Amino acid sequence: MYTQAMDTGPKEERKAVRSAEEAQLEERFEARIDEGAFIEAKDWMPEHYRKTLVRQISQHAHSEIVGMLPEGNWVTRAPTLKRKAILLAKIQDEGGHGLYLYAAAETLGTSRDQMIAALHGGRAKYSSIFNYPTLSWADIGVIGWLVDGAAIMNQVPLTRCSYAPYARAMVRICREESFHQRQGFDALLVMMRDGTDAQREMVQDAVNRWWWPSLMMFGPPDGESTHSTQSMRWGIKRISNDDLRQKFVDATVEQAKVLGVTMPDPLLKWNAERGHHDFGPIAWDEFWQVVGGHGPCNKERLAARVKAWEDGAWVREAAMAHARKQALKEQAA
Numbered sequence: 008m009y010t011q012a013m014d015t016g017p018k019e020e021r022k023a024v025r026s027a028e029e030a031q032l033e034e035r036f037e038a039r040i041d042e043g044a045f046i047e048a049k050d051w052m053p054e055h056y057r058k059t060l061v062r063q064i065s066q067h068a069h070s071e072i073v074g075m076l077p078e079g080n081w082v083t084r085a086p087t088l089k090r091k092a093i094l095l096a097k098i099q100d101e102g103g104h105g106l107y108l109y110a111a112a113e114t115l116g117t118s119r120d121q122m123i124a125a126l127h128g129g130r131a132k133y134s135s136i137f138n139y140p141t142l143s144w145a146d147i148g149v150i151g152w153l154v155d156g157a158a159i160m161n162q163v164p165l166t167r168c169s170y171a172p173y174a175r176a177m178v179r180i181c182r183e184e185s186f187h188q189r190q191g192f193d194a195l196l197v198m199m200r201d202g203t204d205a206q207r208e209m210v211q212d213a214v215n216r217w218w219w220p221s222l223m224m225f226g227p228p229d230g231e232s233t234h235s236t237q238s239m240r241w242g243i244k245r246i247s248n249d250d251l252r253q254k255f256v257d258a259t260v261e262q263a264k265v266l267g268v269t270m271p272d273p274l275l276k277w278n279a280e281r282g283h284h285d286f287g288p289i290a291w292d293e294f295w296q297v298v299g300g301h302g303p304c305n306k307e308r309l310a311a312r313v314k315a316w317e318d319g320a321w322v323r324e325a326a327m328a329h330a331r332k333q334a335l336k337e338q339a340a
């Protein structure tokens with residue numbers, strides 16, 4: 008028996024030892040999660056935890072980068088120099104957020120090139136919201152107010168995400184997003200208070216078009232959310248999709264009153280028993296169409312990203328050539 012074990016055993020035994028070791032590591036990892044400890048890049052983590060994070064963080068990074076496009080359409084048409092400067096700064100911030108997030112995902116062993124290739128190849132997702140068109144200047148205000156507002160609601164709990172590099176990136180991002188939300192609200196308030204009737208109508212029209220897609224940003228209902236249970240167990244997500252959506256509705260309804268706009272939802276009303284606003288059904292078919300690549304601007308957004316990447320190839324090549332020359336100079340010195 009012993010000899011037989013020697014013949015067939017070592018590999019099996021190694022596997023058994025490795026899995027016993029892994030089981031111990033996993034137990035320690037789960038205990039740390041239960042204690043509320045942060046996980047750092049060099050700590051042991053289950054493969055599924057790593058993959059879940061790369062999926063979420065890279066999707067988040069892609070959203071920031073693709074999210075620059077609908078706003079970029081309005082840089083040349085901003086109504087005043089002040090609004091143009093604010094919009095430029097905001098778009099630049101979104102680019103910066105993308106970079107922090109790609110860097111956070113890279114700490115998990117996936118390169119930026121791999122993530123970008125997945126986006127350009129249509130294999131990676133980005134937020135559904137950025138597949139809608141920006142038709143008027145009011146859309147830019149509404150993106151700040153509602154889209155950044157929804158982003159903040161979703162992202163503040165991510166500052167307590169169990170994966171520390173993501174949590175740290177989110178602290179910086181949330182500070183900037185809060186400025187983005189206020190500038191959007193301010194732009195709309197000026198139009199609503201000091202504008203013409205046509206400008207007020209433009210704001211209401213933008214709210215009508217962006218309200219429902221903003222609610223969809225929080226993801227499918229909890230019962231249909233593939234990843235929520237595991238992600239909440241691991242402390243990646245701290246609050247569920249539906250609970251965040253409800254918090255967003257409750258906060259935004261009050262802000263709409265200050266602005267003097269109405270939400271395009273006849274079923275929206277305060278429910279004293281629940282202590283929350285009830286709201287009408289969300290068109291989940293539309294959401295899945297957009298997520299599946301068939302929204303109003305999916306093709307245009309991806310084509311713009313791929314073109315920017317290809318047009319920028321010479322910059323990347325020049326930077327690499329410069330780095331090679333510098334390295335040679337340093338070697339020679």
Ligand code: FAQ
Pocket residue numbers: 062063066067068070071074075101132133134135136150154155158161223224225226227231232233234235238244248298
């Ligand atoms: N769009 O199981 P769940 C911003 C997918 S940043 C597209 O619930 P999870 C800043 C989901 O990936 C906005 N796909 O998923 C800005 C999954 O598919 P998969 C982005 C969506 O991950 C403002 C499937 O559905 N923010 O706006 C969406 O647990 C203005 C099942 O869903 C973040 O990314 C969606 N809306 O929860 C920039 C925050 N929702 O991956 C410029 C970080 C769900 O299996 C201008 N992410 N899906 O193929 C998160 O918090 C989460 O990933 C959720 C989704 C909550 C988005």
